[in-house]
Amino acid sequence: MVHARRRSERLERTPISMTTMSGQQFTERGITSLDKIQNFAPNISFGNVASNSGVANAAAVFIRGIGQTDFSFGVDPGVGMYVDGVYVGSAVGSVLSMVDIADVSVLRGPQGTLFGRNTIGGAVSVSSLTPNETLSAKADVKYGTANRINVRAFVNTPVAKNLYANFSVGSFMQDGYVNAPYQKNARSLGNQDSRVFKGALRWNPIEKLDIVLRGDWSRDRSNGAPFVTTGVMSPATMITINNANAGGTLNNCSGSGCYNSRYFSKNTNYGTSPDFSNLTSWSTSGTIDYHLTDYIDLKSITAYRKSLGKFAQDRDASPIGINAVYDNYAEKQFSEEFQINGRVLHNRLHYAAGVYYFSQSGQDLNPTNFYLLSLQSGGYFHDTNYAAYAQATYDVTSKLHITAGVRYTEDNKSFTPNQYYTSGRAPYVTIPPGTRIVPYQTYHNNNARWTPMVNVAYQVTHELMAYATFSQGFKGGGFTQRLTNIAAAPPSFRPETVNSFEGGLKFYGLNHRLRISAAGFYTFYNDVQLLVADDTNIGPYYTNAGKARIPGFELESQYAIGDGWTAIGSIGMTDAHYTKLNGGVQGLTLSSPFVLVSKWTANLGLAKKIDLGKAGTLTPRVDATYRSRYNANLNAIPYAQLMQPKYITVNMSARWVSESGRYNFMVGLDNATNEKFMAWGSYSGSFGNIQKSFDRGRQWYIQGGVSF
Numbered sequence: 001m002v003h004a005r006r007r008s009e010r011l012e013r014t015p016i017s018m019t020t021m022s023g024q025q026f027t028e029r030g031i032t033s034l035d036k037i038q039n040f041a042p043n044i045s046f047g048n049v050a051s052n053s054g055v056a057n058a059a060a061v062f063i064r065g066i067g068q069t070d071f072s073f074g075v076d077p078g079v080g081m082y083v084d085g086v087y088v089g090s091a092v093g094s095v096l097s098m099v100d101i102a103d104v105s106v107l108r109g110p111q112g113t114l115f116g117r118n119t120i121g122g123a124v125s126v127s128s129l130t131p132n133e134t135l136s137a138k139a140d141v142k143y144g145t146a147n148r149i150n151v152r153a154f155v156n157t158p159v160a161k162n163l164y165a166n167f168s169v170g171s172f173m174q175d176g177y178v179n180a181p182y183q184k185n186a187r188s189l190g191n192q193d194s195r196v197f198k199g200a201l202r203w204n205p206i207e208k209l210d211i212v213l214r215g216d217w218s219r220d221r222s223n224g225a226p227f228v229t230t231g232v233m234s235p236a237t238m239i240t241i242n243n244a245n246a247g248g249t250l251n252n253c254s255g256s257g258c259y260n261s262r263y264f265s266k267n268t269n270y271g272t273s274p275d276f277s278n279l280t281s282w283s284t285s286g287t288i289d290y291h292l293t294d295y296i297d298l299k300s301i302t303a304y305r306k307s308l309g310k311f312a313q314d315r316d317a318s319p320i321g322i323n324a325v326y327d328n329y330a331e332k333q334f335s336e337e338f339q340i341n342g343r344v345l346h347n348r349l350h351y352a353a354g355v356y357y358f359s360q361s362g363q364d365l366n367p368t369n370f371y372l373l374s375l376q377s378g379g380y381f382h383d384t385n386y387a388a389y390a391q392a393t394y395d396v397t398s399k400l401h402i403t404a405g406v407r408y409t410e411d412n413k414s415f416t417p418n419q420y421y422t423s424g425r426a427p428y429v430t431i432p433p434g435t436r437i438v439p440y441q442t443y444h445n446n447n448a449r450w451t452p453m454v455n456v457a458y459q460v461t462h463e464l465m466a467y468a469t470f471s472q473g474f475k476g477g478g479f480t481q482r483l484t485n486i487a488a489a490p491p492s493f494r495p496e497t498v499n500s501f502e503g504g505l506k507f508y509g510l511n512h513r514l515r516i517s518a519a520g521f522y523t524f525y526n527d528v529q530l531l532v533a534d535d536t537n538i539g540p541y542y543t544n545a546g547k548a549r550i551p552g553f554e555l556e557s558q559y560a561i562g563d564g565w566t567a568i569g570s571i572g573m574t575d576a577h578y579t580k581l582n583g584g585v586q587g588l589t590l591s592s593p594f595v596l597v598s599k600w601t602a603n604l605g606l607a608k609k610i611d612l613g614k615a616g617t618l619t620p621r622v623d624a625t626y627r628s629r630y631n632a633n634l635n636a637i638p639y640a641q642l643m644q645p646k647y648i649t650v651n652m653s654a655r656w657v658s659e660s661g662r663y664n665f666m667v668g669l670d671n672a673t674n675e676k677f678m679a680w681g682s683y684s685g686s687f688g689n690i691q692k693s694f695d696r697g698r699q700w701y702i703q704g705g706v707s708f
Helices: 023-028 034-039
Strands: 018-022 044-048 059-063 079-083 101-108 122-128 136-144 148-160 163-174 192-206 209-222 227-232 276-293 296-314 323-344 349-370 373-395 400-417 420-424 443-459 464-475 496-509 514-526 529-532 541-544 546-562 565-574 577-581 600-608 617-627 647-657 663-670 678-683 689-694 699-707
Touching: 018 023, 023 101, 034 044, 034 101, 034 122, 044 678, 059 079, 148 699
Parallel strands: 079 122
Antiparallel strands: 018 101, 044 059, 101 122, 136 148, 136 699, 148 163, 163 192, 192 209, 209 276, 227 689, 276 296, 296 323, 323 349, 349 373, 373 400, 373 420, 400 443, 443 464, 464 496, 496 514, 514 546, 529 541, 546 565, 546 577, 565 600, 600 617, 617 647, 647 663, 663 699, 678 689
C-alpha cells in the first residue's frame, strides 16, 4: 500500500512510475544509508558528491537524467527530497543514515500537483516510523571493514492514554581509505563519523484528531572527502608554477614547485591545506491531521530546519598550494503547508489541494586561496516560495479514471555577494586588497509559473492496468555563488522547464506472486541549468545551456517463485542528449554526455528463505547492480578523462532470525567484485588538474540485533 496520491492505494493501482522499499527491506540487506536506494530503483543516481568544496555529506540525485550536483544556494535541486512530508531545501546533510525508516519511495517525473515544493525531475520521499500504542524496541550492532562500527537503537512506547512516543539513536563510524600523509595527524580521508538522534510524539486526543511532533539532531565530523588528483590536462598553465622552473615542461621540470605526476594517485592525497567536513543540523516538525467528516480530511505540516557547517579542501592535492577552498556554511528553513483531501459524488471524485509557503536563508562564505592570489567568495541568500496546487481523479466508470491537476508557483531568490580580493602576489597580481569582485548589494531573481498535469488510467483486467500522463515541471532561476573575476553583478540564469509524456502498464497476478511495472517516457527539457567552466575563468559558472530530449523506459518486477525463493529486478534506460546549445556555452557539444547519468541501469536480486524449524530461519541473498558508463565530471570537460566505464557490483549476505523473531544475526560482503568506480570527478580549466573520488571497494561486515 502506498500514499503517493494522498490516499491509501495498492501499488499496482497507482498510475505513477515509482519504486517503494520498506525499512525492513533495507534492514534485510544490511543497508544503513539512503543513497543505496540507487541500487534497487531504475533510472536514478544518488551520489554523495563533494562538488566544489570539501563537504562530505551532500546529495546529488538524478532521476531520468534530471538533477543537480552542487549544493550551492544559487541553484535548486532537480529532485525534491522529502522527509515525513517536509521538503529538505539543501543538499547538504541529505545523505541520511537510516535509524527509524518506515519506507522510502522514488517517484519519477514532475510531482508538483501533490507536493509542497515544485519538483522538476522527481521526488525521493522518506517516511519515519510513527509512534503507536505497542511497547516495542530493537537494536543492532554492525562491525566490518576499516573498523566499521554502526550502532542503532529504537524504542516505541505508550506514554499515557492516547499519547505515544518513539526514540531512536544511531552512531556510524569507519576509518578512511585515502591516505593523507600531510594532513594533521595523517588522517585518512573518506572516513565516517556521524551521530543521529530522532524522536517523535503522537497525541490522539479525540478520534478525529491526530497530532505528531518530530525532532532530530545529527552531527557529522569527517576528515574530508576522499578525493585524489589523477592528472593534469593543461600543461601550458602549470609548467612554471614557480620562477625556478621557467621554460620547463610539465613532466621534465624539477624542484619542489613542479606540479606533475609525482602527485598523481588513486589512493593518496598529498595536500597540505586542511581537508575536513564538519556539519551539525537539527529539525522539528508538527503534523496535524483532522478527520473533519467521512469525506473530508484536513492536514497542516509546519517545519523548521537549521544546519551549520565548516568544510575545507586542498583542491590540487599537493604540497604546492595551488588552490584551497573553505566554506563557512549556515542555513535555516521554515515551511508551512495546508492540505485538504476528500471525495464527493458517491466516492467517484477524489481530490487533493493545498497551499504552501517556504522560506530559506543563510550564508555560504568561501575564503579561497590560489597560488597567486586570495579572495573571499560566496555571500548571503534568502529564498521564498509560494504555491497553490490541486489535483482530482474522476472515476468515469469502474475501469476508466481521469486525473487532472494544476500548480501555481512563485519562486523568489535574493543574493547578497560578500566577495573581495584579500591578497595578491606581486608582480603578477596588483589588485589592491579589499577590492570588490561584485558590488555589495542585494540582487533578485523572481519567477512564477503555472504547471499542469493530466493522467488517464484504465483497468484492462483485474490484474492489468494501463495509464498515460502528461505533466510539466519547473525549477526556478538563480545565481552563480562562487566568483573570482570582477563583474558588474553576479551572473544569473533563468528557470528551466520540462514537458514530460509517460505511458505505463502495471500487472499483479499469478495468485499474487508476480508484480510487474513498466513505463516509457519522453521528456522535452528546456533552458537546462548547467554548471560549466572554461579556460578563461577560475571556477565553474551556471548558465542556461540550451535544450535537451530525454526518452527512456523502466521495467520493474518482483516474483515470489515458491519454496522460499523470491526474485526482484529492474532495468532502466535514460537516453539523455542535447538538441540545442546556446551560443555562449563553452566546452559542450550536442554529443556531450549528461553528468552522473548512465544510459542503462539494472539490478537483480535473489533470496532463499530456509526454514530451520525451532532454530529459526536463514535467508541467503545476492543482489547485483549494473550501471553503464557515465560522465563523472561536474564541470563539462574533458569527458574522456572523466568517463566512468560500465561496472557491476555484487552484494552477498546471509541473515538468520530466531524462531521468535527476537534475535537476528547477519554476515555480508558488499561490492564483492571490488569495483573502484568513480563516485564523482572534477576538472579545473584554469589549473588543468583532474580530481577523482573512488568507491571504497569490497567491504565485509557482521551484524547482530535484538527486538521485542
